[in-house]
Amino acid sequence: MTVDQPDATQWHAGFACLVGRPNAGKSTLTNALVGDKVAITSSKPQTTRHTIRGIVTRDHQQLILVDTPGLHRPRTLLGERLNDLVRETLLEVDVIGFCLPADQKVGPGDTYIARDLAELQRAKRVPVVAIATKSDKVDRERLAEHLIAIDQLGDWAAIIPCSAVRGDQVEELFGVLVEHLPTSPAALYPEGQLSDEDDDKMIAELVREAALEGVRDELPHSLAVVVEEIVPREGRPDDDPMLDVRVNVFVERDSQKAIIIGRGGSRLREVGTTARVGIEKLLGSKVFLDLHVKVAKDWQRDPKQLQRLGF
Template identity: 40%
Template structure:
């Protein structure tokens, strides 16, 4: 085909699924760099993130959504609204299912929403194939087929890079003709402040695991560049009780210091300069039930 006759395709690809299904890991693999945070803790993703993948003849806007779950507070309800809201305008919906965990009622609930969406192309993506055997993969595919009828299916391992390019190619082939929604060189719609807060929250989750992660919120209060080229950043970590603050700070300040050292590496890679990072911990009782606080932290479905 003559190059001049090649149609340029573009569109929005929503990644949806249960918590820890591998949505953020797949997004990072598609982009080729770390933008979305990941951790072993369920419901790590709170902000909807749009990352841009450009090919010669297409532009994919991949949307990482919070894991769909049974909400226990206003924060959980907002995260579900945010995730489900992305189904409405998506050109492609990718239902991500963990190959290592039995398909259950939660997956069935998500599958029903995917089936009801107006997206013209719906794809099952079975993730974490690197840690699942062939029989387990086959059983998972069969279980999902019993729940919902989709247009296609693909088995991937984002960590190993298995079938990541195939995912991009498959989705690109099913996007409508359209413009570049984002300029070349722009790979994410989040601000540097948003990403800073996310990187700090990731390190809190990874270090604290199940102790109190869902009681933790993070806000970047300021980011300024100095004349010598380094960046000065102020970040507030929110918890709900004084006892939680003590855990985050750690004995002699060791925990918050460790989090700062780890987060600084990602932030310096992001900004391309040395960073001075000032972390403060503040108690905000019941912040997860406060819609104003949820909105201020950027976790609202309206953001």
């Protein structure tokens, strides 16, 4: 009797979605798994506005990570659309990672998401791995209490504590997520590719991340960024090219515009200096970043403006 040998060229490849309430550590965890920065991070909740795909490829295993906006009770049309985006994404993935930060008790927001996931599991049988993020911020006793609370919240395929900042259990989490991916005759993306986000979206996110640092709590939700154009600077030598990147930063009120610009333009210069470092790394070229701050009154509630700003 012959025994079929496993196909050495067969891949396990598919999509995993990280979900959780705002500021649960999803973007930081995405970056840790990928090993590079593909999603912006901030201490401000609801930083992620789009689904970000990070790609991890190792030894005939390819995990495409979808980092989504945090699920929350929406107060604006933008909030409703972000929640819809998350739910649409959940229907298309092979496994879900539910992030619950260890430095915060399991609360109503987590219960709200757990109910959504339970319905999805019944409808589509998508496995859900519960992830206790930010494990480095608590002691062992508090982490054990948190894991028990997570266990009582739902029926999970696995429960994994991890710290994206320290790298604790990140590899173990990768292994658990990959176990739930389908087989594939080949990788879904070329090896070495870390994300499928286009340059315009990544540049906009880098500018928004820089602009979010140190601002008041109400401002992050009112901030939108649109890349107008990326053009080569004329007259530059072939061995020292430069790109002109023109970007518009939109806020909802004149008072917010003043905050972003700062006294004498000082705040906007800081934003430009910080963002330019990431943009030059992304584009592989020197960059002149031209930032303009504009007011789009109440854009979060206006369907036409939401469409113009890419939502």
